[in-house]
Amino acid sequence: MSNSMEENEENFLWTKTCDAHTHAHDDRERLSEIGELKTARLCLMGTRFEDLDIVLQLNAKFQSKVVPCFGFHPWFAHLLSLEDDPPENEIHYRSVLNDIGPKSSKDCNIEPLLAFLPPPKPFNVWFNKLENLVKINTMALIGEVGLDRSARLTDPKTKSLSKVQTKIQHQITILEKQLDLAAKYNRAVSLHCVQATGQIIDLLDRKVLSQQPLPPRICMHSFGGSVDTIKSLTETQPKKKKKLTTDVYFSFSIVINERYSRLHDLIRAVPENRLLIESDFHSPNGLDNLMEKIVLLVSEAKGWTHATTIEKTFQNFLKFIGEA
Template identity: 55%
Template sequence: MENSENFQWSKVCDAHNHVHVDRENLSKIGELKTSRICLMGTRFEDWDIVSKVSIDFPDKVVPCFGYHPWFAHSVELLEEKNNSLNPRDHYLSILFEPNSTNKPTTTTNTIINQNNNSSSSNQGNENENENENDLSTFITFLSPPIPFNTWYSKLESLLKLHPQALIGEIGIDKISKLKHPKTKVMTKIQTSMEHQMKLMELQLDLAAKYNRAVSLHCVQSTGQIVQLLDRKVLNNYKNKNNQNFLPPRICLHSFGGSVDTIKALTSNQPKKKKKLPTQIYFSFSIVINERYNRLPELIKAVPEDRLLIESDFHSPDGMDELMERIIKLISEIKNWSPTFTVEKTRENFLRFIDET
């Protein structure tokens, strides 16, 4: 096996990471052997630091801004802006505990009507010794959600400020649970898939508007992604709308879906009236994917021109090592030399970020 000294680090490109999370070592980003990185913002609170790092290291960092599904609960959507939900109503409409009677309501009007009828009877019934992870108590520890106009206008302004920026990390996650804001302990509370899907679609539409690529998080939800793309293609076909309605490129990062999904999203003859106009890429990491028994069959199924590599790491310390390991793993599975793996994934990376 060719060792790392025989491939050019100047061609190594990391399609997805969060190294800005390590605030004490931001200066080390400029010292990385990895040549180019897509730096993923995940919420309103970290977008400014992503912006700053990309300005500090313009030849290395591609800034990416988006709302990750783990933080989807913390923002209002357009419909809530028009219905003026208070924070408690907002959270009751989108948060739930699996296998409990606490289920999110389907519309903002429903929660408003329910609240008018029952709020007085609910007051005073809370037990002082109630578990802090109970939904009704959990909500009291949450900050008010960020208004739609605040986060959306910020996201749009950052895309204008950084013409090279992508949208990411966005997506949906069927199994993610919220940490308690006070104790930081993982609870059983989840954000409804309906809210996650609406937030993701808003950001996909924004990516289409500005012709930006997207880095997508998808856990146990690839079926919903495929259905969403098919629906948007069909709606565009019915409406005879030739304007951009999907992002030009989407990367399913640290992909953990199925071979069938890969084939469905990369086939030249999809089973639909109109071809998907979006190029779908698949990226793999050591941090997430190495433990998958089916990883070899997934990597083998990805077309040569749609394969990306990533670290998905949260610090500059150790990132290069993870990139070296994923390069070697891909090379072994694809029966490529590390040099070819680096050159091919760099070629794909530059096409993905629109620098070809």
């Protein structure tokens, strides 16, 4: 911790420090420590069928701290079918996976994975589960959802990354189902976007132009895109097409964003009423320290005091989750 933070520790506004995106529940051995964090509020992100109930339980246990977020991450989209009665494993996975190895070896990288992949979740199973969780939890958000054009499946034998990806169209369809659910229940969305900004914007534009409802608020979490993208998604007078009917927020983390040379430029480009901070961390152990660091970094980029950064992002957090 820096000297300046040590000197101001007693004045650090922990009661207003809010983590807009975390996976602290992934550290199953330390779940009780979530309740002991100095960080006041946490958006706890479900990502796959198996961890949704854990998020639900932690919200019940730490109601004043944990904001439950339920969703299916693009890394696990291949495990989801769009049919209530999915075809057999091989047919499903060959239809949603893409072999990115040499063209001469078409599908040879998919073949070894087939024996290890579970039967896909039927649409009515995973979607009904998600909808029921959102219905019974009136403060729940949808997340983490999104698109990822760089992610590859892990080879279960070697534990290394394979030459297999989930087709982007399958990811888009899974994402759109979840965005529609967020719009239906008027919930905010935490969005993962890696090398897919164009596809995200095209999806949002298509919905606006066809007058389909969008979620009220979307957060581009650990944002690593461009200044131009920030401007186009937050401009009040769009230069083209119709104005987005959703408020887009941008959040930054030390874990993902600290290595970006243009990070200060990105933070400066975000309107002060659309800026959020997050840990994007997979354990409560060390989470508070990451939140301190991102406060310092944002304060430096914006030219704000630590207290100003925390106060502004606190107010934004309340608006994003629907409490203000």
